[in-house]
Amino acid sequence: MAETTKVVAKMRDRAGKGGARSSRREGLIPAVIYGDKQPPVMIAVEPKTIEREIHKEGYFNHRMKIAVDGTDYDVLPRDVQVDPVTDKPLHLDFLRIGPDSIITVQVPVRFRNELASPGIKRGGVLNVVMHEITLRTRADSIPEIFEVDLTGLEIGHSIHMSTLNIPESARVVTRDKNAT
Numbered sequence: 406m407a408e409t410t411k412v413v414a415k416m417r418d419r420a421g422k423g424g425a426r427s428s429r430r431e432g433l434i435p436a437v438i439y440g441d442k443q444p445p446v447m448i449a450v451e452p453k454t455i456e457r458e459i460h461k462e463g464y465f466n467h468r469m470k471i472a473v474d475g476t477d478y479d480v481l482p483r484d485v486q487v488d489p490v491t492d493k494p495l496h497l498d499f500l501r502i503g504p505d506s507i508i509t510v511q512v513p514v515r516f517r518n519e520l521a522s523p524g525i526k527r528g529g530v531l532n533v534v535m536h537e538i539t540l541r542t543r544a545d546s547i548p549e550i551f552e553v554d555l556t557g558l559e560i561g562h563s564i565h566m567s568t569l570n571i572p573e574s575a576r577v578v579t580r581d582k583n584a585t
Contacts, residue, residue: 409467409468409469409470409479410458410467410468410469410470411469411470411471411472412450412451412454412455412458412469412470412471412472413451413454413471413472414436414448414449414450414451414471414472414473415433415448415449415473415474416446416447416448416449416473416474417435417447417448417449419447420447424447425495425496428449429495431449432452433449433450433451433452434449434450434451434452434455434494434495434496434497435447435448435449435495435496435497436448436449436450436496436497436498436499437496437497437498437499438471438473438478438480438499438500438501439498439499439500439501440500440501440502440506441501441502441503441506443501446473446478448471448473450471450497452493452494455494455497456493456494458482459482459485459494462513462550463512463513463549463550464482464485465481465482465483465510465511466481466510466511466512466547466549467481467482467549468480468481468502468544468545468547469481469482469499471499478499478501479501479502479503479544480499480500480501480502481499481500481502481508481510481544482497482498482499482500483498483499483500484496484497484498485497485498502544503544505543506543506544507541507542507543507544508541508542508543508544508547509539509540509541509578510539510540510542510547511537511538511539511540512537512538512539512540512547512548512549512550512551513536513537513550513551514533514535514536514537514538514550514551514552514553515550515551515552515553516531516533516552516553516555517552517553517554517555518554518555518556519531519555521555521556521557522555522556522557522558522559523557523558523559524558524559524560524561524562525555525558527560529559529560531555534584534585535584535585538551538566538569538577538579539577539578539579540571540575540576540577540578541575541576541578542572542574542575542576543574543575546572546574546575548571548572548575551569551570551571553568553569563585564585565583565584565585566579566582566583566584566585567582567583
């Protein structure tokens with residue numbers, strides 16, 4: 406689990422298109438915090454603090470703490486709407502998570518030690534079938550990545566999901582429980 410990032414935001418007075426445009430004119434990014442059986446909270450976030458986080462790997466799996474007028478919300482990023490021309494964020498969605506929240510996330514798979522694989526050295530090709538694994542897990546036990554070691558693999562070998570270190574509290578969401 407990665408560190409929790411702290412972001413400071415301010416409350417938006419209006420919801421909807423007019424309120425969002427008003428926030429953008431002030432140089433802020435409009436956003437909403439929803440979920441955990443509570444009413445949504447309309448906020449505006451400083452662009453510098455959030456743009457740095459958006460471009461990090463695994464942004465949608467990292468917990469954040471958003472401070473709004475003295476109240477802290479534990480959230481997970483759920484959506485980023487970007488301008489099609491400038492690629493600047495236009496709107497952000499955050500899912501509020503409580504102490505017992507169970508959520509569905511996609512955790513990236515990363516491969517290492519490709520040069521230690523005799524099969525790749527002899528001209529074999531790494532065929533990645535699943536770039537991400539969908540998990541249903543508690544919000545406090547989201548793995549950052551799944552790392553697969555390719556050391557010693559020959560041509561024709563495959564790695565199955567059963568070889569990964571999936572946390573006890575997590576459940577893989579797929580039809581094939583031992584997928585390649």
